[in-house]
Amino acid sequence: MQQIINFIIRNKNFLLFLLLFGFSLLFTIQSHSYHKSKFINSANFLTGGVYNSLNNVSNYFNLKSQNRLLSDENKRLRSLLLNNQIKTDSAYVDSLMFDKSYQFYTASIIKNSYSLSNNILTLNKGKNDSIKQDFGVISSKGIIGIVDKTSSNYSTVISILNATISISAKLKKTNHLGSLIWDGDSSEFIQLTDIPKIAPVKIGDTIITSGQSSIFPKGIPIGVIDEFQLDQAENYYEINVKLFNDMTSVEHVYIIENVNKEEIKNLLSNK
């Protein structure tokens, strides 16, 4: 017993180092798997508060460009609204208009990140605004990511520029399904895999979400095909997709809640 205590006292530096390094490794490995990291995230009171006060100052610098984006979107929505009125005038009933299956919330990004290999963003909305895990996040131009952790006033978002998630996507023209995975290289491009060889792929084709995952509705724009090649087994295409969003300068985003998600989940788990 005496010898054990002596050993611990003699090697206390090394043992402390091993212990703390072990902790860091544990946190690192946890952060590599989806939804696992427990307390080391930027949605807590301290870090969220610091980022929020910084954002209060820094968002004055790009007011002009963000305003232009928002007004562009308003213009588009207004034209949609007017077109819809014409439809309802002529005894045309769209049953989807009454059955609202997606709920939208607005939020703004208070911490952006795009240069790491697993990027996580922070938003200024949280549980108090009824934001929950696994809600989708989009901007006016396209897809941004999926909500991960929420605190009462802040939430973290797993960006699509994160090697740990994959999102179901399809070719707009032919409905061939594939999955989006980022290879960690450039913040402008994302990789689309599992598109079968038989699909007619052309440079410049649009990629949209497939609506199969119950997180994102169908048809949210993602990007256009920049280049493609067959994989090693020559069965599937590996496609490089140029994102519509400039991930380095997003600020205002929309959070999407799928109202029927519980129902879909229950159905799938009951089979």
Add this chain to the structure above:
Amino acid sequence: MNSIFSIHTIRFIALILIQVLILNHINFLGYINPYIYILFIALFPVKNNRVVLIMLSFILGITIDMFLDTGGIHAGASVFIAYIRPVILKSSFGTIYEHQSVKFNTVDFGSKLTYFALLTILHHFVLFSLEIFSISKIILIFQKTLFSSIFTIIISVVVTIIFTRKSK
């Protein structure tokens, strides 16, 4: 003792805030960021207890991780350099370190630069290995380590020069 204690507390908080609020938004050429918070570990008094330094480095690293959502990579790298700091001190300062009389204001520039460079390169190598976490991308790890280290070394040397002049 009291003034040394308060200087290090202020340095600790100031370096975290500068790192998180300014330096992480540089993203020079897409991914190159300086990580100068390791100056706290580099300039920690030599005579003080090693256990205290290792504990403080862990707290420093985990705070940075919390802000950046990076799991435990900064904590791991900081604890690592805090643990092997005596070896680096010995190899860059030699006999002055043996007599336990290293003062960072008075040592000559050459050995100080070696000291910073060794610490920074080791820290960045551990940091990016943990961040990328795959052996098949070893080239990317070396590339990131090299470019970010150059940036960090330049900025930390400039910062130390500015602040030592003032204190004289």
